[in-house]
Amino acid sequence: MSIPAILKRPLVIALLLIVLLMLLGEALSPGFASRAQILRLLIVAALLGIVAAGQNLVILGGREGIDLSVGGVISLSAVLAGNVMDGSNAGIAPAIVVCLATGALFGAINGLGITFLRIPPLVMTLGMLGVLQGLLVVVRQGIPSGLAAPMLSSFVSRPLFLGLPGILWLWAATGVLMALLLRRTVFGYRLYAIGSNEGAAHMAGVPVRRIRVLIFMASGMFAALTGLCILGYSGSSFANVGEQYMLASIIAVVLGGTPLSGGRGDYTGTMAGAVLLVVLQSILTTLNMPESGRQIIFGGTLLVLLLFYGRARGLRV
Numbered sequence: 001m002s003i004p005a006i007l008k009r010p011l012v013i014a015l016l017l018i019v020l021l022m023l024l025g026e027a028l029s030p031g032f033a034s035r036a037q038i039l040r041l042l043i044v045a046a047l048l049g050i051v052a053a054g055q056n057l058v059i060l061g062g063r064e065g066i067d068l069s070v071g072g073v074i075s076l077s078a079v080l081a082g083n084v085m086d087g088s089n090a091g092i093a094p095a096i097v098v099c100l101a102t103g104a105l106f107g108a109i110n111g112l113g114i115t116f117l118r119i120p121p122l123v124m125t126l127g128m129l130g131v132l133q134g135l136l137v138v139v140r141q142g143i144p145s146g147l148a149a150p151m152l153s154s155f156v157s158r159p160l161f162l163g164l165p166g167i168l169w170l171w172a173a174t175g176v177l178m179a180l181l182l183r184r185t186v187f188g189y190r191l192y193a194i195g196s197n198e199g200a201a202h203m204a205g206v207p208v209r210r211i212r213v214l215i216f217m218a219s220g221m222f223a224a225l226t227g228l229c230i231l232g233y234s235g236s237s238f239a240n241v242g243e244q245y246m247l248a249s250i251i252a253v254v255l256g257g258t259p260l261s262g263g264r265g266d267y268t269g270t271m272a273g274a275v276l277l278v279v280l281q282s283i284l285t286t287l288n289m290p291e292s293g294r295q296i297i298f299g300g301t302l303l304v305l306l307l308f309y310g311r312a313r314g315l316r317v
Helices: 003-007 010-028 035-060 070-085 089-116 121-140 150-157 166-184 186-196 198-203 208-234 243-255 267-286 291-311
Strands: 159-161
Touching (some): 010 267, 035 208, 035 243, 070 243, 089 121, 089 150, 150 166, 150 208, 159 166, 166 186, 186 208
16 A cells, blocks of 8 residues: 555544644643653543444444434443442442443433334434433432442552553453454444445345344443443542533544444544544643633534545545
8 A cells, every 4th residue: 555545544644643733732731742641641532432432333334323322321321330339349340230231221222213213313312312311310319429439440540550540451452342343253244234235235134123223232331331431530420421422422433534424444543533532622721722712623623624534535444
């Protein structure tokens, strides 16, 4: 492959932008590219990257599939996990089971509504987001509650192995799992086939409905896992903690080279997209801009990048 062709790959572009933004950040604020700061950025990127894994599967499945309910699942899972463990290490295992089961349940409802009731993914998952927000009000009753267990907080924020916190190893394991799932299993091949041409995949005997339900279940479970990790990162749950991950998870996938039409792309690019978004947000914060200015610049930059990826078909892996 020629150098120009390599430089057009979304993953390469994302990595180059990350390097450039890190250099810019160091110039604006010495110490921005220090090891400690990079670790902090990677921890935040890991939180986004884990929920984006499920979003990646849904988008790969085509039919303009996106999951807008991930923000609600994250928030509900963080609240449930905090109340189940309530600051006790003994509650970690039950909290994990409760969170993953909750994510799988709401993901399955999304998938069943989309496949059997033929509700568009945008409408179905947006409606589910409203349901989840209502459940949050019922569960919390307007009062903050629940605490992270010390072991969970240590896993997310403190070095576990080779000086890296556990959440980065979890994210790396997620990357390996996704690579194997998408490129080395029948499920992965079928998912790409569905995303490329659902009708042809159905005619070829691919169980389209079952796989679509499974990818929405996976999206819910990855979102629930993110909620659990966010609880460990913050120490306690708070209302609507997952809202900021809803659109960000979609954008990270697209920046990584997976088109919203589905059928192409991989999770490695999504991981780079997550890091890119986090570094960009950190740069805007370093500039001490007011919230309105950060939102305008951040949103405008994302629109330019999305238009760039959307127009260049050759950039789609």
